[in-house]
Amino acid sequence: MRDSGDPRLFALSESRDFALSVAANAGLALAPVEERRFEGGEFKLRPLESVRDRSVFIVESLAGDEVVPTAERLVRLLFLLSVLRDAGATRRIAVVPYLAYARKERRTQVRDPVNTRYVAQLLETAGLDRLIALDVHNPAALDNSFRIPVDHLSAMPMMAAHFLRRLAAAPLTLVSPDVGGIKRVQLFRELLQRRAGHAVEMAFIEKRRALDVVSGGTLVGDVSRRQVIILDDLCASGGTLIRAAEICRRAGAAAVHAAVTHAPLPTGLTAVLAAASLESVVITDSAGPAPAAALAAADAAKLTVLSAGPLFGQALRRMLDGKPLAPLLEQWPIPAAD
Numbered sequence: 001m002r003d004s005g006d007p008r009l010f011a012l013s014e015s016r017d018f019a020l021s022v023a024a025n026a027g028l029a030l031a032p033v034e035e036r037r038f039e040g041g042e043f044k045l046r047p048l049e050s051v052r053d054r055s056v057f058i059v060e061s062l063a064g065d066e067v068v069p070t071a072e073r074l075v076r077l078l079f080l081l082s083v084l085r086d087a088g089a090t091r092r093i094a095v096v097p098y099l100a101y102a103r104k105e106r107r108t109q110v111r112d113p114v115n116t117r118y119v120a121q122l123l124e125t126a127g128l129d130r131l132i133a134l135d136v137h138n139p140a141a142l143d144n145s146f147r148i149p150v151d152h153l154s155a156m157p158m159m160a161a162h163f164l165r166r167l168a169a170a171p172l173t174l175v176s177p178d179v180g181g182i183k184r185v186q187l188f189r190e191l192l193q194r195r196a197g198h199a200v201e202m203a204f205i206e207k208r209r210a211l212d213v214v215s216g217g218t219l220v221g222d223v224s225r226r227q228v229i230i231l232d233d234l235c236a237s238g239g240t241l242i243r244a245a246e247i248c249r250r251a252g253a254a255a256v257h258a259a260v261t262h263a264p265l266p267t268g269l270t271a272v273l274a275a276a277s278l279e280s281v282v283i284t285d286s287a288g289p290a291p292a293a294a295l296a297a298a299d300a301a302k303l304t305v306l307s308a309g310p311l312f313g314q315a316l317r318r319m320l321d322g323k324p325l326a327p328l329l330e331q332w333p334i335p336a337a338d
Helices: 013-026 070-086 115-125 139-145 156-167 179-196 239-250 266-274 309-320
Strands: 008-011 033-037 043-047 055-059 091-096 130-134 150-153 172-176 201-205 208-210 213-215 227-234 255-262 280-284 303-306
Touching (some): 008 013, 013 055, 055 070, 070 091, 070 115, 091 309, 115 139, 139 150, 156 255, 156 303, 172 179, 201 239, 239 255
Parallel strands (some): 091 130, 172 227, 227 255
């Protein structure tokens, strides 16, 4: 069945600010949704515009807070997907800047869950046809969990532009805080080298975790007298980033910067901002605006928040225009002639 009208863009109230940025860059208006809450935590969601025979986009970050926790955000997304399917939407595309439950994507102990697959099954059962996500923890695991198309966007082009403005002439070393992030650092290194026109070094830190006890700490690579950028997808407690920064400083790094896509917990962001070993911290707004507790910290001047709304808006616009999303992984902003 072909669409018979213009697409619709919906957002739940907890993600409305981010969705407004997406809408502005996609050239779409936010469609209204009735949201009612009942006693005991139950709720009702209803689209207030017709979606019959139309494609719909739904914006929802799964980074929970004290008002709307992660599990409730997931349920609200599932319910909105279901009601849009029941109302006759032909395609339902979820725009999820922060995809929760993605860290547990494989079994590492007997009877371990595979949460990424469980989330995929829930979303597909609710009627999801396509997912657009940002810097997921393990793209290969996510691809293997979903049976629908998944588009992986990345904040790396935005972060590359940021650091090239600040550190273009400095000797750079990119560091993965653990072995699992080496591929991410390799891709960022290739991107930086193409944009900077000179070599960029890379390194990684040995890290082992068992029953929440972290051990190891060997640094493999050269950071002495160099500007170091520690790259990771997630800052939860901040412990991994702080540990990696301290190891690099002890190894003679001139300065250490952290570049992290997702910072869903105020406590983690506040901790890294307070760490003397870090010169600056760069995140995106995938989990919402930086919390007041972090911004009130004495070292809040270290923080740069890059908006991912324009990136998602461009992705939606290119999708609607029949253009590939691949250029968004290479350069930011996309040249106007593209």
